[in-house]
Amino acid sequence: MVIHTDMFRGKKVLIFGLGLHGGGVSSARYFAKHGATVRVTDLRPRLLLLSSIRRIKKGSVSYVLGRHRTRDIDWADVLVKNPGVSWSSPYMEYARRKKIRIITDIGLFVEHVRAPVIGVTGTKGKSTTSALLAAFLRTRWRQLMLAGNALYSPLERIDTLSSKMPVVLELSSWQLEDAAYTRWSPHVAIVTNIYPDHLNRHKSMSEYIAAKELIVRFQNRGDIFIANKENPYVKLIAKKTRATLIWFSKKPFKTGDGVFLRNGMIVSRTGDSEREIIHSKYLRLKGRHNLEDALAAIAGALVYDIPKTAIHNVIKRFIGLPGRLETVRHLNGITYVNDTTSTTPQAAMEALRTIHGPIQLIAGGLDKKLPLGKFCSEIKLRSRVVILLPGSGTVRMKKFLLRLGVKYHLASSMVEAVHLAKIHAEPGDTVLLSPGCASFGVFLHEFDRGDQFVREVAKFA
Structure with missing residues (x-):
């Protein structure tokens, strides 16, 4: 206790x-x-x-x-x-x-927990990284706790935690602010990436970055910071850390310790020593962003000396999480993909770039006051049919799409959106729910939005 x-x-x-x-x-x-x-x-x-x-x-x-x-x-x-x-x-x-x-629940937890905590944050990919890292660590500690953000409160099991077994916490910017009054940072901090997000709550991008930076602000020299070497905002945070720095990157780098990709092989380097971990072809996760998540999770696993064999076994069976480029059905030559957790334009763009072939995109929703121009240009480039859900973000998207000459269909509900997709779908198409906006207003939350999509697709004969 x-x-x-x-x-x-x-x-x-x-x-x-x-x-x-x-x-x-x-x-x-x-x-x-x-x-x-x-x-x-x-x-x-x-x-x-x-x-x-x-x-x-x-x-x-x-x-x-x-x-x-x-x-x-x-x-x-x-x-x-x-x-x-x-x-x-x-x-x-x-x-x-x-x-x-x-x-706050997170503040109370970190004030009193004695177990070493691995904290994972980022605009995109923190859930996948946390889940994959937890899967690696459970090969050694079967009862390891994964909690935080949209999972469940870490208070749920605080009375039963061992002081020797690590805890994986997925932390949003709001939760990091909630823990700040305790002057706490985790022993191992992972930042997957930082892109504009939650600017409907944070007053500016600099305020949002400052919230994410809290994950390392109170670290000391004995702590570890696992950082995305390709993300400029994360690199700025890395310059301020007192912790031991471990990089991850989709590209080889010449200096510093970390995990990177070289000719398809995931490689770990410590000092002058390098070792190959696993070829990326064995990853079942789709998309470049998910490759980054895997590199970050592997870096975390290596901190705790998880063997290569265990990493191999987990990688080969880990298929990702619901609502994240989740293929929910193949029917009559049409693929239906639930990517409801892409609540930012950047995340939705990554989804569009991951799907091969013609796309019918279901997008839009509540405005988060994020830049939409590049997202709409990507929609023009990659989407054959565009279906927009209601919301203040959709109002802004319509203006960009009209300027680009992109036609779209308006849907008042997920039922109507999926029905429109079915009408326009052709063999070889992918119907992709990747909104690029928040869900509130029409849906209870982003997972309710995804669940409604899955239910409607399941009704097709």
């Missing part, structure tokens, strides 16, 4: 944001289990939160849903902030004025 079980006994704990990905659920269960009086508040109505509520023991917590109230903050001894709630929220400002203790 790493947190004293009586720390919150008898305390009034307000979970500020239940959410739909499980973090709020884990927090509510954790504090209720340890004797706190727990109240949950969320702006969403009860109907939209039923899937989360059903995972919490009936009667163990109370709920205030569809609104936030300052009197709930007044009631609390401790406020547990969901990562989706900004620190600049007027409710957080009110809590600070009232001197209510504000904590």
Whole structure:
């Protein structure tokens, strides 16, 4: 056990944001289990939160849903902030004025955990990198925990963790900000890449980069930073680190330790010594970006001396995660691919470049205030049919596409989008859901968007 079980006994704990990905659920269960009086508040109505509520023991917590109230903050001894709630929220400002203790699940975890933590962040690829690295490490530690971001709260298993077995945490920029008050960085930090994202929450690109940089800010000389040598923003962060630097790259590099690709072979170098690990042809992941994810995960595995044979075995069976260039069906010569997690233009462009042959693209959604010009040019170059989902990002995309002379179809729902794709599809086409935008408004979240796509495609006879 790493947190004293009586720390919150008898305390009034307000979970500020239940959410739909499980973090709020884990927090509510954790504090209720340890004797706190727990109240949950969320702006969403009860109907939209039923899937989360059903995972919490009936009667163990109370709920205030569809609104936030300052009197709930007044009631609390401790406020547990969901990562989706900004620190600049007027409710957080009110809590600070009232001197209510504000904590986060990730902050509480890193303050008290004694296990070595491997933290993975990046604009794109952090989920795949985290999952693949965890698969490598589980060849040695079968019970290794993978948590964070859209997975589940690390509080879920904090009472049972060994101090010797590492933990893999996938960390968003919001979670890194949530951990910053503890002045913590992981023992091993991995940054997959940095591209413009979340500029609807962060005020500028420099603010977004500063949030990502928190993953290494409090590292020391005994720590390790695994960094993308081809990404200029990551290289800027690498210049500031005190940790041991390990690079990864799709291109050979002449100086420094790390993992790189040479003539298709993945090679590891430490000092003057090089060794071949595995040929990239054995990777089952699609796309150049996924190759980078594999290099980063292999670099992490080698830090923990995972043998080549174990790396080989995992690589050959690892097929990736749902919603990430996931082929969900082949029917009548048409391939259907779910890439719903491409919520940025950069990620969607990588998906377009990965697919060979004619593409019917389903894209659009909520605006994240990111540059769309290059994405729309890539759409013109690579898409035979374009179908746009509703949203403020779509409004901006339409203007770019019109200037480029690209025709498009508008769909009011995923049902309509998939129906339009079926009408226009021809043998040899790939119907690709790769939105390049956020999902909120029409969908509960990006995974709901992908699930709806998969369900509609499954209905085809």
